[in-house]
Every structure is written in structure tokens, then in C-alpha cells.
Amino acid sequence: MTDWTRRRICCLGGGILMAAAAPHIARGQSRPRVVVIGGGIGGATAARYLADLKTLDVTLIEPKPNHVTCFFSNLYLAGLRSLASLTFGFEALAERHGITVIRKAATAIDATARVVSLQGGSRLAYDRLVLAPGIAFKFGEIAGYDDAAAEVMPHAWNAGPQSDVLRRQLESMEDGGVFAIAAPQNPFRCPPAPYERASLVAYYFKQFKPKSKILILDAKDQFSGQELFEDAWSRHYPGMIEWLPAQFIGKTKGVHVATCSVITESQTFKAAVANVIPPQKAGLIAERAGLTDSTGWCPVDPVTFESTLQPAIHLVGDAIIGGDMPKSAFSANSQAKACAFAIAASLTGSPRFPPHLFNSCYTFLAPDDAFTNAITFAPEGGSIKTVKMFISKVGESAEVRRRMAHQAVGWYSAFTADVFG
Ligand SMILES: Cc1cc2nc3c(=O)[nH]c(=O)nc-3n(C[C@H](O)[C@H](O)[C@H](O)COP(=O)(O)OP(=O)(O)OC[C@H]3O[C@@H](n4cnc5c(N)ncnc54)[C@H](O)[C@@H]3O)c2cc1C
Structure with a gap:
């Protein structure tokens, strides 16, 4: 029996109550419900890959109307890209991938009742929750620095x-x-x-x-x-x-x-x-929900990305303790895919795959000079360890570096299409 069938049987008496408490659930209750908090790189990828399985009801919670990518934002600072070219809406995720997108912030998580509270007081029931809230700043560590100073x-x-x-x-x-x-x-x-x-x-x-x-x-x-x-x-x-x-x-x-x-x-x-x-820590909703440890980041199982502190809640992206994986968009995307397949296996009995975890970054030194790294990772001993790594070297020709800068632009288009549909 999968988690979902087990839960449906044990919760039959509570179904009406949950539905009443969850006015946002647009489609029927016949499919397991996955709620994703955070429509940045990790959350949008997780929502898209979960929805594309066609066996789950997927809801994405994100207060912002669109996402501006941090990657390539340094090119904007140098006057080499517009901010509009770095901005993505959630329409394709809703229209092409059938995700219910709610433009609100999640304010609290009741892990026992499996309910998320939203800004304005509404509540949303879930069978599995994915959190990808990104980072928060440790403002207290720099005297005089707060939102106003920023x-x-x-x-x-x-x-x-x-x-x-x-x-x-x-x-x-x-x-x-x-x-x-x-x-x-x-x-x-x-x-x-x-x-x-x-x-x-x-x-x-x-x-x-x-x-x-x-x-x-x-x-x-x-x-x-x-x-x-x-x-x-x-x-x-x-x-x-x-x-x-x-x-x-x-x-x-x-x-x-x-x-x-x-x-x-x-x-x-x-x-x-x-x-x-x-200095940084996991996004505030993770801290409030008791998903962080003394480091300020969220410990997770490296295969399923389920929290080791709260059951049925998964985390991906910058908020997690990712072992050797750096806090990057590529890592968040890779973790989100592994997490989506693990959730599907658990809720619907679909095949389990060992996670394939990667990071690849292009870094600009000048508009026509970029370097790259490509790393594969695997779960090991409860953490995530590097398996193989390639990194550009000092002394490469100008032509090699020009090609990297050119490839970076192609990567940006393909990657953002993968994330935002
Ligand atoms: C200058 C710069 C350059 C970078 N360059 C690269 C690069 O070249 N390559 C690369 O791979 N990575 C790069 N990164 C890193 C990359 O941008 C991040 O690692 C990535 O965005 C992390 O994804 P995430 O989903 O964890 O967080 P985010 O993408 O930040 O998404 C978090 C989302 O959660 C939402 N959220 C937070 N709290 C709530 C709540 N309570 N309710 C609902 N929603 C909530 C936020 O609004 C946000 O949309 C760069 C970062 C910076 C700053």
C-alpha cells in the first residue's frame, strides 16, 4: 500500500473538514495533493516535474507575481542584460502544466494536521509538502544593517x-x-x-x-x-x-x-x-516550521529530500544542508527533480530512481570570458558527496573562454525553460 492509499483510508472521516479548511483546492480530491511553497528555482522545478507526472494535484504558493533570476543579474549590474530579460511569470506552469498557482505567502505549517496557512487566513491541506523558500539574511550579525539600510x-x-x-x-x-x-x-x-x-x-x-x-x-x-x-x-x-x-x-x-x-x-x-x-540562513518559513537545526539550515534525507525533523515535508534549494552541493540554481533544480520522483514513488507507487544530482555553473569574468564547472554528486552516509568534478583552468585560450561565455547564454535559455515551463 502506498502512503497515499494508506492515508486516504485512515482519513475518510476527516475529508469534509479538510475540504472546508482548504478552499483553494480547485480540482477534486481523488488524487494526492502536493503543495509547493516558493516559486523560485527549486519550487518551480519541483511543481513542474510533479505536475508532469499527471497523477498528483499540485499547488504552488508564491507571493511574487514573477521571478527574477539571480543568475545573470551580475550582467544586469554591468549594463549587459535588461532586468526584463531575467524575469519569468508563472503562467506557463499554470496553463501548460496544470499547476494551481496561489499568489500569497505561506505563513505557518501545521505538520501534524498537514495544513499550510496562507496570508489572509485561508488554509490548504496537503499529503506532501515541498518547501523551497530560498535564503533569509542574518541581519543581527551586522550592526545597523536591516531592510531599511539595504x-x-x-x-x-x-x-x-x-x-x-x-x-x-x-x-x-x-x-x-x-x-x-x-x-x-x-x-x-x-x-x-x-x-x-x-x-x-x-x-x-x-x-x-x-x-x-x-x-x-x-x-x-x-x-x-x-x-x-x-x-x-x-x-x-x-x-x-x-x-x-x-x-x-x-x-x-x-x-x-x-x-x-x-x-x-x-x-x-x-x-x-x-x-x-x-550572512545567510534558510528562508524564514522553514525556521518558523521547525525545519532548521542549530546551523540555521534544513537537514534532509539525501535521497528523498524529506526533512529529517518533520515527516511528509520535503525541502530543496538553498535552504537545505546539501553536503558538497553548493547553493546554486543548478543544484536546486537537480534536487527538485530527485525530490519530485521520490514523492511520486511514495504517493502513487511509481518506480523509484536513485537520485542523479548535478551542478554546473558558468561564471563571467568579462562578457567574452567565462569559466565553468561541472560536478556530479551522490548520497553517501546520510550526506551528499562529490563523485566527479571538472573545472576550467587558468591559462585556457581566449577562444575557449569565449565559447564558454557563448554556451552560458544558451544554458540560460534552456535552463529557465526547464524551470518555468
Ligand atoms: C548574484 C547571484 C548570481 C548567481 N549566479 C548563479 C549561477 O550562475 N548559476 C547558478 O546555478 N546559481 C546562481 N545563483 C544562485 C541561485 O540564484 C540560487 O541558488 C537559487 O535561486 C536557489 O533557488 P531556491 O529555489 O532555493 O531559492 P529562490 O530561487 O530564491 O526561490 C525562493 C522563493 O521562495 C519564495 N518564498 C519565500 N518564503 C515564502 C513563503 N513564506 N511563502 C511562499 N513563498 C515564499 C520567494 O518569494 C522566492 O520566490 C546566483 C545567485 C546570486 C545572488
């Missing part, structure tokens, strides 16, 4: 209005100014992205504000792809980017908004434009 010293670590604020600041900055990037400690969303940002903003400065400087105030002593970045900075932007690791300046401990200053454990850095990327 309007002046943007993090731009969720793409959309924050990216727009930062782009406008860079455009109005005078030539000769200092752009400071405060990069967080691990683990955080997309480990190479602060350094890709430095590279692409340097490309913009080189053309329009060549006397300007970029300071990276890092809470770490090394970073992802360091050799490749440092090589590119000396080739493309000599003298323009300075990286200051934690061993020299300490971590960022505060900001002074009025003077646009970043305060580290040893010094204060005044900037013309400051991009403060705070």
Missing part, C-alpha cells in the same frame, strides 16, 4: 528591486569612487557570485569610470574559483580590484548608513557605493 547599501542577493537599486547607484557614482563589496562567510548562496560581481562591475568601470576602484571586504580567507578570478583580474582589470581577506581586516561587524561606511573588526571603509551581502 535600501541605501543594497545586498542585491535576491534579484529584482535590490538589483535595480544597486545598478542605479553604480550608474550615478562619480568616476574615481570606491565600490565596496562585503562578502559573507560560508555557507551562502552561490559561492563565486560576489567575485563574478566584482569582475563584471570592473568591466563596466573600465569603460565608463576608469579611475574607480573595487574593494572586496571578505569574511573569508579564500573563495570559490580564486585562482581563475585573480588571473582574470590581472589580465582584464589590473589595479582595479583589491581583495581584503578576513585575516587582514576581520569580518564585517557593522555599517554606518549615513556615511556609506562598512565597519570590519579592524577598520572602517568609506565607499561611494556599498554592496553589503549579509
